[in-house]
Amino acid sequence: MTTQAQLGDKTFTLERFPLDQKNRSLQAWDSADEYLINYVNEHHPDCRSLLILNDSFGALACSFNQLTVCSVNDSYISHQAVAYNLQINKLSTVQFSQIDSLSALPDDIDLVLIKIPRNVGFLQFQLSELSEILAPGTPVIAAGKTKEIHNSTIKSFEQFIGETKTSLAVKKSRLILSTAKGGYKAADFPITWPLEGTEFNITNHANVFSRDSLDIGARFFFNYLPETKKETSIIDLGCGNGVVGVMALARCPKASVTFVDESYMAVESARLNVEQNMPEQFDNCQFIENDCLTDFTQDSVDMVLCNPPFHQAQAVTDHIAWQMFKQAKETLKQGGELRIIGNRHLDYHDKLNRMFGNCKLLGSNKKFVVLSATKNY
Template identity: 50%
Template sequence: MQSHFIINDTPLSLYRYPISQSNRSLQAWDAADEYMLSYLEEQNLLNDDSNILVFNDSFGALSLNLLDWSTTVVSDSWVAHQGISENLTQNSLDAPKLTIADSLNPLPKATSIVLYKIPKSKALLTEQLIKIKETLQGNVTFIAAARAKDIHSSTLKVFEKYLGTTTTSLAVKKARLVFCQLDNQQQHSSPFPTIWPLENTNFHISNHANVFSREKLDLGARFFMEHLPKLHEDQTVIDLGCGNGVIGLTALSRQPKANITFVDESFMAIASAKENIEKNLPNGISQCQFTVNDCLSSFEANTADIVLCNPPFHQEQATTDHIAWQMLNDAHRVLKKGGELRMIGNRNLAYHIKLKRIFGGCKTIASNKKFVVLSARK
């Protein structure tokens, strides 16, 4: 099902990515996208020489409306990159002036307008604002946007601290704009990546800004690590939704002759996972692969012995289980016959129901008041 997005008399058919996902009720844009584009038009802020820098555009609602100008869109999400590219194709659009970059790339200095979709992660917000301030000049037009309920006084203080004078608009359709002048003279060094010791090991874990568990091992990962399957030499193991890679790192430390593939849709997550293998188990780096991907969509069927997984339950602001469904279905397709999916989840998410539908059954390995570790074999 496509979504018809019309702004400034320009009709676009926008899809959430991947198009095949089962949950089609979610829209590919929001009121904050509409508000920001309308404001640009009403205030006549665009001219022939405009160089636009767009942050965190999920599926192209902003960038596809700015193809007449030199535009760079920055996102840490591989899914967002694919969504923008797919929507360009669906709308038969050429984009010679559009550049799609990840959050680890340097920002273009020749920027006159910044359009900033406020992310859910305060750490990512902080990291991106620091990069903006250290790269761009004070005469840049900076406009941020989000749902009004997601812009708190603490959010505005972050903009004030890292950029400068900050004001807000009135709310329109429950969305609000934030305007900043880059006039804060204080320079801030990025606190990322953060580095912390992994308990009961000699390892130190590196976390880039947009990666979960930035200061210590989270409770779910700790419980999962206690109940990982015993690996054999030369087994092919996938750490799906790897984050900082601590699960795959632990698996490799226990079976140094396993082959581990780290998969995540976050560029920062994959960078973190790679750094953590290089620093902690450098002799095992040749047995590891690091892949930015939409679940396991590009992986061949019947190729993995073990898939380890801790599924997320949201995509940015949207709480949804379609990602978990895709992860579990992809794991079933990619596993060899007899291969095992070992996963952890909050007890209330009832993943055992999904596993029974996909695999035909599952086994509870361990549980506590909050988490359950499940096993399903193909």
């Protein structure tokens, strides 16, 4: 993996997180970062106070370290990566702060930089939050791959921020240049919808997978969730809105469930969904932002439920699934079970067999498989 980044007139060592991922062809910055940095250096040399949104691994935080910078991310892993890359480059954090996507934004800002997220709803939420705090005339500059910037993207900036134009494409990346008009424009988040076949209502914040309805994978997984009256400890790993863990609580009334995700919005959605739908079991639950199960106590839980992702931001990769399986095995008690759902083509059966020495098919359809692996050693 390339780690030496030439950004503007500076060179940094930038590591992509998690550090031990196997796909070493990925790097911690892209041409959109380069374009954004060069543009700011040329057109905004007098900027003193900078708000950065969605800086996945710290390329922007490192490049503008001489300024007062507030970095906003919904990703726990991104927070860790940004802090790590500032540290290894021996950069000061005196004027630097990080906040999560649900925290109040600072209101004394000269310039806003945005790396455009994959989730359109999340972008609209962020633009709405900016509309509330930006003084008229404040420039907002966003960057992304040309193929990811659509007419609807431009319309979102015009709707929430103000007058907007785009740059020429450079290395398949493009800038969106917008100017705050002032005045708050609300976005329709969080969203609440009824969970089919239940009396539950599910609340989703903007950056949560399958925001508007039950996704088909979770619907199929429901057929294979545990059901017991015994005391049991369960982790909903990569919990998203927590719907799998909520259904497990409904079927296992004496269970303690830990909801884990790297998204702050996901964990908050899960917390709301337990609190609103199963308040009597809320005290038996924990809600944790984390890099999978890093630093969880070994041999401590009875079951891990998981629908592993196969991408990280714009990169398609299976390293997160591998990490989830490995750390689930470490965290499970002897005889404990990892139960997952995945797309048929991802061949998780082979991965689990290699890691656990066993794997059982619990159910399948044309798109998904539900698999179980038991920790026997």
